[in-house]
Amino acid sequence: MADLTFYTNPMSRGRIARWMLEEVGVPYETVLLDYATTMKQEPYLSVNPMGKVPAIVHHGHVVTECAAICAYLADAFPEAGLAPPTSARADYYRWLFFAAGPLEHAITNRSLGVTPTDSQQRMAGYGSYDRAVDTLEKAVSAHRYFAGDTFTAADVYAGSQVAWGVQFGSLPKRAAFEDYLARVQERPAYQRANEIDNALMPAPAPAA
Template sequence: MSLTFYTNPMSRGRIVRWMLEEVGAPYETVVLDYATTMKAEPYLSINPMGKVPAIVHDGDVITEGAAICTYLAEAFPEAGLAPMPNERAAYYRWMFYAAGPAEQAVTNRSMGFAPTADQQRMAGYGNLDFVVDTLEKAVSAHSYLAGERFTAVDVYAGSQVAWGVQFGSLPKRAAFEAYLGRILARPAYKRAGAIDDALIAAAASA
């Protein structure tokens, strides 16, 4: 078995790092530079988009953060991060919601674009206010997004909530803060952050 993780510590790769630490399987890390190695071979043969994160597991390539988190939960069932039958509906709903409407709405707002009333009918997310209110309801319904148990959707969607609150793209609502208090206290989250922070520090001092 081989598992290789391609990332940059200042990227969405931090989400996958957290997921890998939750899974607990051994993996190799390849750190890529935005301007050089991420945009050249051999990495472009792995992800022609020239983006991170990506993993290669026993020769199979998986890109896109939500897909990687979902895949790892299924590939390593012993970690207990895949949904139980009664959790599947909420699990897949919020995984795809975070990767689709939430990601799109936050990115558009950060780039200065807000859809008009007419455009909101075409945009899958409507507007950012709808997205924020929906996320608030999601994290308030149960202890975790799929129910009363931490799963991979809390890694992916939870990371988006955490970054949004930290950098101001989401408001600091009490429901978000309570949810983040539960998921960010996990040892795997802290280990992952320490690894990536050390990589950033090492690059800065080089």
């Protein structure tokens, strides 16, 4: 049994964790789960009772939620240099959790057709979709990466949100987003992770 086990499905947010694992560069075991069966059954429910992926188990410790997995791996393997020094983590934490909280909620609600009224925006953590997107644009425009001039785990998580949003249309194709993605998607670990997950995708059904 490997010290680090990764539970995933190639058609899931597990792609974010895969990218982070490839950036860390340590050996890990992959366990592929199916949405309708193994993801909703034991033994996986003992790992994550939510029945969702991804999850990792490192030396017996379970970590779920993509942002948490990215932050955990950056701290567990400091030699990879994916977290700033603790004295310089303000932007790192800010944008990592902005992407995990307000940004994801704004995108999800918009996809579900939920638009908060002016008064409801005071209750919603993201305010409005447009405000969240404009804030994201300012973040990727301020520096080369989310936490400054050095690539970090915040770029794995928040960068994945930008990539998926632009690809699937849940974020607008603004020049700032595309310029940022050109920087992060050239990384060998990103390309390697994509190759691994693409190879694990189910084969298309034969034409009738």
